[in-house]
Amino acid sequence: MRRVLLSLGLACIMAGGAFADNRGPVTNLPLPRFVSLKAAEGNVRRGPSLTHRIDWVYKRRNMPLEITAEHGHWRRVRDRDGAGGWVHYSLLSGVRTVLVEQDMVDLHVRPEETAPVSARLELGVIARLGDCNPDWCRLTAGGYKGWAPKTALWGVRPDEIRE
Incomplete structure (x- = not known):
């Protein structure tokens, strides 16, 4: 029975069915989705933790960003130019810009x-x-x-x- 359910789930994904609706594993919100930078500055890290290197810093409050992945308290984002990385969720806002x-x-x-x-x-x-x-x-x-x-x-x- 389990094998049949897995096959049906895979068929729905391949056919673009309900299972293909990509949702974040943490928030259950759609991925990708747009948010904005709440803070005046936001560190963009190579990975989803404080131990990962900071690649750059966003410096425009309210800048629109697209969330492409979630991991714990971290969100992988990309900007208009396609550059991105991991940002702590507390630096982001659901206010759309x-x-x-x-x-x-x-x-x-x-x-x-x-x-x-x-x-x-x-x-x-x-x-x-x-x-x-x-x-x-x-x-x-x-x-x-x-x-x-x-x-x-x-x-x-x-x-x-x-x-």
Whole structure:
């Protein structure tokens, strides 16, 4: 009986069934997933413990990061450039932010290309992420609010809908 169940589980994984939904072994939250850097500085280590070497230090509070793995109190993250390592979970926040990937992105008052522009965001701006429809996300940055095309942002999945 056990062998049959293992085979069924493997079949579900291979077919993209319920078992293929990748979840973190510690939090049971989806992997990968986006978070932000809560601290002003965060050590990025080669492995999931204080004994591992620090490879570099993130120095931008609220920077969006993607969690790709979990181990105890540690999360393996990667940034927009694909660089990554292990960060202690206490340095991370579930508050969602995005990084503007195009220069002078228009923030529209509605999620429409023809809607009036309320502000423009420079390349590299970090904005707080609000609602997202299939093509647009609502952002808040520097006291301004508006809708930006999802294609201009890093820190949100192309198929992600947020309400």
